[in-house]
Amino acid sequence: MVVSHFLKWIHTARVSERAAAASALARAYINAELPFEDRCAAEAALTLLLDDASSKVRLAIAEALSMSPRVSMAVAAAIAEIGEPEACAALLANSGADIASLSFRRIAERHGHLPSLREALISDARLPADCRHMLLIKLGETLKGSPLVLALMGRARTERVMRDACVKASLTLIEGTRQEEHAALIEHLRLRGDLTASFIIRTIAHGKVDFFGSALVALSQQSEQRVRALLAGGHDVALQALLRSAGLAAATHAIILRALKVWREVANGKRLAGVQEVSWLMLKELGGQSAEGDLAGLVKSIHLDALRENARGHALAIAAA
Template identity: 35%
Template sequence: MIIQAFLRWVETARTGDRARAANALGRAYAKAEINGIDQQAAEMAMTFLLDDPSPKVRLALVEALADCSTAPRAIIRALAEDQPEIAYVAISRSPVLTDEDLVDIAARGSVETRALIASRSTVSCAVAAAIAEIGGEEEVLILLENPGAGLSQRSLRRIAGRLGHVAAVRDRLLARGDLPSDARQSLAEEVGAALATCGLVRATIGEQRVQRIAREACDAAALALSAAAPQKELPRIVTHLREAGRLTPALLLSALCNGKAEFFSAAIVDLTGVPERRVRAILSGGRVHSVRALIESAGLGRELSEVFAEAVLLCRSEAKAGSEASVPVAARLSDHLRRRSSGASHAIAELVERLAFAEQRQMARDYALLVSREAA
């Protein structure tokens, strides 16, 4: 009877009075002060209040119900799709909204709605995946900054693929320890692309040179990331590089000259389809003609296969010599190729010479650092 009287009173009451009554009704329901038939009547009354013309009334109701774990889900769901100030309370606080509710609200809602969902104290992997798939820069940044958001590696890859060109998103992703290696590699390529298109950089050092520097920097980043990545992630990194058109002869030769044998083996496996065990056996102990045949089956020409075979043999000898090796592979290979002056071999010879010089410069830097530390 009380609820029926309440409904009759609501029709003529002023806005402020209706808001206070809605809040009182919601608090009574949340505190379980209503039971039995009265509880059902209270739910009907609250449902009726969803159509109140004043947002103040609906806001008062949601503030009373927001933290209640037994609040009617249909009512909370309706309030979560109300005006922004009302939806904010329901979305940010209500525990009765399910993952399905939140995913649906995110899909049909606005940027602000998705931002509210991303800022919840706990965001499940399913909800985070939905925002990663359809969210814009603002929502995704909030999601990445939320320590309570469950982001799977798949979601992180998706964010990197969709918004890796956005500097703020890229920085947040790169700061994460759980970012997959292939996603980290794609972000490194985004950095290289940003460098290559920077007007100031291009005007300062020239377009052709900046393209070469960016390419070599991306190659160096790929090798560094592959060295730091777990063994099981190498195939995924290599596949990403191949699909992006980055698994070039220059990168493969850089890997050999820099001692990245694991990366080189994984790349050959990916390019040839030959079983990993067989590839490792050929590279570590196969004869020259077997090595060349393997390299050529990876799509590298006959002339290039000769260069790569020589590099493989030099890597073997360096591995046997260990710490006693006095001349780096790149320098020895550069000396071997110095007299070649035609076709692809000439281009590769220039690359190897740059690798050898870069290694020499790094050795000089390391020596200077050591001397300065000893002097200190």
């Protein structure tokens, strides 16, 4: 075998010879259709050459391999785990790289605080939803600690504004998340302590019924098929039992059921409604504008945000006409 002779030869070869041979072997490895045994032997030889005493040999391998866009999942994992920010940025910029979801998470965990890496991650369509949420939180934490922001708004108001902004960004994130990714995003939110009753109420108020259902599956430990069936046409008694099993307080059931009924009618083409109308009907379940308490305050804030958003949209439409 050629590789076996090569391994014996490198012990006596000069640096320039080893570098040239290492470059040729690396090019053959990425360009040639080697039999399985020869490919394994070539990998072993290249791995051995990574420990060569001369940097010229190592550089020759790096230059040869850098010409190939076919970065394997294992190589991507190694870069994500120990690579410097520059290496991770180059990996993300490589459209031929096979990057696992776990590797995206490790890059986000290790370098998500850096604006350039954060931007590269968010712009990558392959980025899992839970990683996007993690980066949103990191951005909020960065802004929250900014001396300029603190000076302008004060710590208490900064905390509140950033918390609200992260919640709204999370709702927007759900829109672009495929249903098969819901479970991962929900688990991420749960582990962070963000999968709260108020967040779940916001999701149903905003019509994120699929995500709401996925959250109920995770919290109630009931089958997805049963939860979907109940949301699509279940009676109030059965739905209330589902909400209880998910740990949602009885005080929240009426407004959730009201919102769900409206979104059902919208989905069936029987009604036109948006967040503004749904949140107003939820508030009426609590007694209208005169209602007090934390739950009423939450629904009022959802309704007020919807009013503002609709007003902005209407103003922009008028300006564009």
